[in-house]
Amino acid sequence: MPVFxxxxxxxxxxxxxxxxxxxxIYDHNLGRTVTNDAERVVERVAQYLKECNQDISQFxxxxxxxxxxxxxxxxxDGKFSGFIGLGALDEEHAKRLYDQKATAS
Structure with missing residues (x-):
């Protein structure tokens, strides 16, 4: 269910x-891509979470x-710092790959 x-x-x-x-985060393919606008996307999400008393660094x-x-x-430090290439075809696979790469680091 979308929250924002x-x-x-x-x-x-x-x-x-x-x-x-x-x-x-699901890209709507309108305007700039999420990839090309990553700094602003993270900034907007961080602001939304702050309004909900949450910190983006917890996620x-x-x-x-x-x-x-x-x-x-x-x-x-609450700002976009880079990408991790996962190449997954669905979000559940992406989350598993994320955790595997984080554990391997």
């Missing part, structure tokens, strides 16, 4: 869902890009 919808013609449009310790972030592939974003 971001609509923008200047930036990216996306839906955010929260599943336990994961944030799932792991997976996102579906404009091609339908699932990858991950990393956050440091």
């Amino acid at each position: 919808e971001a609509q923008s013609y200047m930036g990216s449009s996306f839906t955010l869902e929260i599943d336990n310790d994961f944030l799932e 792991k972030i997976v996102y579906q890009d404009s091609m339908g592939v699932w990858d991950a974003m990393t956050v440091r």
Whole structure:
């Protein structure tokens, strides 16, 4: 169930869902892609979570890009810090891969 919808013609449009310790971001393919607008996406999600008395650093972030592939974003000090290439075809597989890569690091 979506908890946050971001609509923008200047930036990216996306839906955010929260599943336990994961944030799932779905790219709407309108405006900039979530991948190309990652800094602003993380900033908008962080602001939303702050309004809900939550901290983005408590979550792991997976996102579906404009091609339908699932990858991950990393956050440091509340700001976007990079990508983790997962290449998953669905969010459940992406979350498993995320946890495997985090354990291997």
